[in-house]
Amino acid sequence: MAKIQGIFDEMIKLNIIIKTMKKIEIKAEQFFELLRLKDTSMWAIFSQMIDGEEKEMIFLDNENKILFNYILPDNQEKLEEDRIKFSKEFAEKHAHLN
Numbered sequence: 001m002a003k004i005q006g007i008f009d010e011m012i013k014l015n016i017i018i019k020t021m022k023k024i025e026i027k028a029e030q031f032f033e034l035l036r037l038k039d040t041s042m043w044a045i046f047s048q049m050i051d052g053e054e055k056e057m058i059f060l061d062n063e064n065k066i067l068f069n070y071i072l073p074d075n076q077e078k079l080e081e082d083r084i085k086f087s088k089e090f091a092e093k094h095a096h097l098n
Contacts, residue, residue: 021056021071028059028067043083046072050079 035042049055055072073079 021054023056023058024072025058025060027062029062031059043079046079047076050074050076 032042035045046057049072052074054074057070057072059067059069061067070082073082
């Protein structure tokens, strides 16, 4: 234990930042149903959640098993990059299915 504390102390001296990320668990089925009912996009919701701090969004099925996760960025510009990338990848996958 003393060895670990020594390493931690050394990290502080070297200005190595340890960052913890907020985690948000979302029931995927209910989330996407609500988006459909409210006629809004997940990107609009994500945009409202940006507060300068990254968050790990964990999407769960009805049995609380992880379906996928998304790191919500700390700024609108990165969110827009993610949206464009997602849209492109989704379109490519959809084209292959048809």
